[in-house]
Amino acid sequence: MKQNNLWKETSEEKATFASLKGSIDSDITIVGGGYTGCSAALTAAENGLSVTLIDQQIGYGGSGRNVGLVNAGLWLPPKKVEVILGKNEGIKLNQALASAPDLVFSLINKNNIICNANRTGTLHCAHSQKGLNDIQNRHRQLSERGAKLKLLDNSETELATGSSSFHGSLLNENAGTINPLSYCIGLARVAKSKGAHIFESSLATKIEFQNDCWITHTEKGSIKSKKLLIATNAYLNGISGIPSPKYTPVYYFQAATRPLSKEIIKSILPKSHGCWDTATVMSSFRIDNHNRFIIGGIGNLGQNISKIHSTWARRKACSLYPSLKKIPFDYFWGGEISMTDDHIPKIYRFGKNAYSVFGYSGRGIGPGTYFGKSIAEAFANENEDSLPLKPTSNNNQKFGKIKGSFIELGAKIKHLV
Numbered sequence: 472m473k474q475n476n477l478w479k480e481t482s483e484e485k486a487t488f489a490s491l492k493g494s495i496d497s498d499i500t501i502v503g504g505g506y507t508g509c510s511a512a513l514t515a516a517e518n519g520l521s522v523t524l525i526d527q528q529i530g531y532g533g534s535g536r537n538v539g540l541v542n543a544g545l546w547l548p549p550k551k552v553e554v555i556l557g558k559n560e561g562i563k564l565n566q567a568l569a570s571a572p573d574l575v576f577s578l579i580n581k582n583n584i585i586c587n588a589n590r591t592g593t594l595h596c597a598h599s600q601k602g603l604n605d606i607q608n609r610h611r612q613l614s615e616r617g618a619k620l621k622l623l624d625n626s627e628t629e630l631a632t633g634s635s636s637f638h639g640s641l642l643n644e645n646a647g648t649i650n651p652l653s654y655c656i657g658l659a660r661v662a663k664s665k666g667a668h669i670f671e672s673s674l675a676t677k678i679e680f681q682n683d684c685w686i687t688h689t690e691k692g693s694i695k696s697k698k699l700l701i702a703t704n705a706y707l708n709g710i711s712g713i714p715s716p717k718y719t720p721v722y723y724f725q726a727a728t729r730p731l732s733k734e735i736i737k738s739i740l741p742k743s744h745g746c747w748d749t750a751t752v753m754s755s756f757r758i759d760n761h762n763r764f765i766i767g768g769i770g771n772l773g774q775n776i777s778k779i780h781s782t783w784a785r786r787k788a789c790s791l792y793p794s795l796k797k798i799p800f801d802y803f804w805g806g807e808i809s810m811t812d813d814h815i816p817k818i819y820r821f822g823k824n825a826y827s828v829f830g831y832s833g834r835g836i837g838p839g840t841y842f843g844k845s846i847a848e849a850f851a852n853e854n855e856d857s858l859p860l861k862p863t864s865n866n867n868q869k870f871g872k873i874k875g876s877f878i879e880l881g882a883k884i885k886h887l888v
C-alpha cells in the first residue's frame with residue numbers, strides 16, 4: 472500500500488498555475504507556496520506590491536498534509552514563551568498568535584475559501600493525570616492572558632468526544648478545523664486574483680545577490696527582486712546560494728477511515744471538535760465533512776506505509792472508539808514538521824531584505840498565515856514593526872537529523888506496545 476493523502480482527493484478548491492518561463496522583475500520573490508508564502512503573496516498584492524511566488528505545487532509541503540487544527544498560540548504554554556523570549560517579546564508573540572484563528576477564519580469567510588471550515592472548537596485532551604495537570608496549568612496561564620477557554624472534566628470530555636479515554640480536556644471555542652490543502656489553494660487563488668504572480672512546476676534552483684537585487688533561478692526562468700522570502704519550512708528542495716534553515720525534522724502521519732455510517736458517527740465527536748492529546752508521543756483525531764474518522768500520530772510512514780505505525784493507528788482508533796473495530800482505513804499519509812530546539816519559529820534574516828521563515832514546530836496554520844502576512848507588511852512598510860518576532864541572524868541549531876532519528880525511534884517503540 473502506498474501513501475494516499477485524503478486532502479488531495481477532497482480539496483474543493485482547485486487551481487492550477489503556469490510554470491515560470493523567461494525572466495521577470497518583481498518587488499518581492501517568494502519561494503514556497505504553503506500558508507507562509509501564500510499569505511505573504513496575498514498581503515503583498517493587497518498592498519500594491521508586485522509579488523512572484525514559485526513552488527512545484529501549491530500546498531505540496533506541510534500545508535497540504537496536516538491535521539487541519541486551526542489553533543491559537545504555539546505548542547508551548549504562553550509563560551514558557553515569555554521565559555524564552557523575555558517578557559515583552561514573549562507577550563508580543565503570544566498576543567499575535569492568540570489572534571491567529573481570527574485571521575485564518577476571517578480570510579476564509581471574506582474570500583469565500585471553500586475548505587470545510589468548522590469553528591466549533593478544538594479539544595486538548597488529557598491522556599493521564601499528568602496530562603490533566605498540564606492542561607489545568609495551560610488553562611490558568613491562558614485565562615490570565617485573556618483567553619476564554621473551558622476546562623472540561625472527564626465526564627464533560629466524554630460527552631464532547633464520545634470517548635471515555637480522557638481525564639479532562641481544554642476546549643477552545645475560538646479554534647476549529649479546516650481541510651488544510653483546500654485552505655492553502657484558496658489562499659493562492661485569492662492572492663492571484665489580487666495580482667500576485669503564482670507559478671507551479673517551478674522550483675528555485677539557485678539564488679544570487681547581484682547589484683542590490685536577488686536573482687532567483689528556476690529551470691526555465693528567473694525572477695529579479697529587491698526583496699526575498701524563503702517560505703519552505705521543512706520542505707526545502709535544494710537551492711544553492713543561500714543557507715538552509717536548521718531544524719529537527721519530525722514526521723507525523725494520519726490515517727482516515729471510509730465515511731462512517733450515521734449509526735456509528737453519532738457517538739463520535741458530536742460537535743466535530745478537532746482533538747489532540749497531552750502525551751509526549753502525541754496523537755490527534757478529528758472527523759472530516761464526509762464523516763471519515765482521522766487519527767494521527769508521530770512517526771515516519773515511509774513510502775510503503777510502516778506496519779508499526781499503521782497497526783498502531785488502527786489499535787488507537789479502536790481504543791478511543793470501539794465501534795471503529797471493523798472499519799477499514801482508506802487513506803494513510805504523512806508529512807514533515809520543522810521543530811526548533813526551543814519550539815519557537817524563526818524569522819532568519821540572511822541578507823539584505825531577505826528572510827527565511829521556518830520552525831513552526833507543528834503549529835503552522837495560524838502562525839504561518841500570520842507570519843506570512845507580517846513579513847509582507849514589513850516589506851511594504853520597509854520596517855520590521857509588524858513582525859511578531861525579532862528576526863535573528865543565528866541559524867545554528869545542531870544535530871537536527873540525529874535528534875529527529877531519536878524522536879522517530881521513540882515513536883516506533885511507543886507505537887509497538
Ligand SMILES: Cc1cc2nc3c(=O)[nH]c(=O)nc-3n(C[C@H](O)[C@H](O)[C@H](O)COP(=O)(O)OP(=O)(O)OC[C@H]3O[C@@H](n4cnc5c(N)ncnc54)[C@H](O)[C@@H]3O)c2cc1C
Pocket residue numbers: 502503504505506507508525526527528529530531532533534535536537538539540541542673674675676702703704705706707708709710723724725805806807808828829831832833834835836837838839
Ligand atoms: C502531518 C502534519 C500535521 C500537522 N498538523 C498541524 C495542525 O493540525 N495544525 C497546525 O497549525 N499545524 C500543523 N502542522 C504544521 C503546519 O502544517 C506547517 O507548520 C505549515 O504547513 C508550514 O507552512 P509553510 O508555508 O511555512 O511551509 P509548507 O507548507 O511546508 O510549504 C513549503 C513549500 O516550499 C516549497 N519548496 C521547497 N523547496 C522549494 C524550491 N526550491 N522552490 C520552490 N518551492 C520550494 C515546497 O514544495 C512547499 O510547498 C502539521 C504539519 C504536518 C507535517
